[in-house]
Amino acid sequence: MSHPEALRERAWTARAGAFASDLLAGLSAHPKRLPSKYFYDERGSALFERICALPEYYPTRTEMALLRTHAAEIGKLMGPGATLVEFGAGALKKVEVLLDALGRPRAYVPIDISMDFLRAMAGELRKRRPGLEVHPVAADFTNALALPVIGDGEHRVGFFPGSTIGNLEPEEAIGFLRHAATLLRGGGMLVGVDLVKDPAILHAAYNDSAGVTEAFNKNILERANSELGADFDADGFSHYAFYAPTHRRIEMHLVSRAHQTVHVLGRRFEFSEGETIHTENSRKYTVEDFSAVARRSGFVPARNWVDADRLFSLHWLEAAAD
Ligand code: AVI
Numbered sequence: 001m002s003h004p005e006a007l008r009e010r011a012w013t014a015r016a017g018a019f020a021s022d023l024l025a026g027l028s029a030h031p032k033r034l035p036s037k038y039f040y041d042e043r044g045s046a047l048f049e050r051i052c053a054l055p056e057y058y059p060t061r062t063e064m065a066l067l068r069t070h071a072a073e074i075g076k077l078m079g080p081g082a083t084l085v086e087f088g089a090g091a092l093k094k095v096e097v098l099l100d101a102l103g104r105p106r107a108y109v110p111i112d113i114s115m116d117f118l119r120a121m122a123g124e125l126r127k128r129r130p131g132l133e134v135h136p137v138a139a140d141f142t143n144a145l146a147l148p149v150i151g152d153g154e155h156r157v158g159f160f161p162g163s164t165i166g167n168l169e170p171e172e173a174i175g176f177l178r179h180a181a182t183l184l185r186g187g188g189m190l191v192g193v194d195l196v197k198d199p200a201i202l203h204a205a206y207n208d209s210a211g212v213t214e215a216f217n218k219n220i221l222e223r224a225n226s227e228l229g230a231d232f233d234a235d236g237f238s239h240y241a242f243y244a245p246t247h248r249r250i251e252m253h254l255v256s257r258a259h260q261t262v263h264v265l266g267r268r269f270e271f272s273e274g275e276t277i278h279t280e281n282s283r284k285y286t287v288e289d290f291s292a293v294a295r296r297s298g299f300v301p302a303r304n305w306v307d308a309d310r311l312f313s314l315h316w317l318e319a320a321a322d
Pocket of ligand 1: 051162163164165166167206213280281282
């Protein structure tokens with residue numbers, strides 16, 4: 001086996017290993033749970049892109065409108081010649097507004113957990129912007145990571161859109177922000193944060209009439225079947241998403257429609273009728289709550305922008321020089 005092939009295989013095994021051990025641990029827990037980061041294989045990432053275009057899913061279009069409206073001011077805050085680092089980059093669509101506003105960014109470093117999806121998207125971005133240096137990093141940004149060093153005197157700024165921060169548990173969110181503040185020392189980060197609002201709007205956003213969110217939720221089971229040889233019957237589970245006001249979060253679950261047994265990597269897991277697998281939390285913040293979280297993580301919240309309907313917010317956080 002050639003060297004790059006060996007490296008690729010090792011990386012694949014390490015990722016499958018993490019999915020396998022998290023899946024076994026999650027199905028052994030009470031109540032059963034799975035980390036939402038495993039939604040994002042190639043199919044899951046494509047389904048998420050479809051969610052972003054749904055009429056009920058307001059976050060993407062609201063955040064895009066905020067970005068477009070305030071791009072010039074954000075570009076000035078980020079400064080000229082910056083290396084733009086995007087955490088959880090997905091389809092690399094939102095960043096184009098910032099790249100335009102930055103004029104001549106030094107480089108763009110998209111980080112995403114889905115290596116195949118990231119490579120494909122980075123290839124397309126290079127075609128659209130031939131002069132831009134793009135350095136994709138395939139990694140789980142909730143773990144400590146090292147960024148490529150582009151050159152001397154580099155000025156890094158971060159971009160963490162889409163309210164992905166809401167999918168992290170509070171201690172994970174603080175851990176991630178602390179790490180980001182270190183990586184971006186002397187620069188800053190723009191974070192998109194979904195806001196607390198009328199639960200009916202939230203409910204519709206996570207229970208779309210076309211059933212795309214349902215397919216996205218169930219994709220985690222399909223992924224366990226195709227990558228780890230599990231025998232989940234996706235039709236044996238229902239998509240269930242609701243807003244829990246005491247936690248200020250949408251919870252997504254897969255509810256077993258009947259008593260059933262599932263086999264995963266040589267182990268048996270029993271599901272009683274109505275038993276759930278908790279697959280995602282999507283936390284909503286007030287502007288003040290998020291600013292407090294940022295402050296506790298070593299950032300200085302310097303500026304924020306909210307749309308007229310108070311659906312979504314953007315926060316510019318400064319990272320101290322040391
Ligand atoms: C990626 N993340 C911010 C989305 C959210 O809204 O929490 C994931 C998602 N889950 C269901 N629909 C969208």
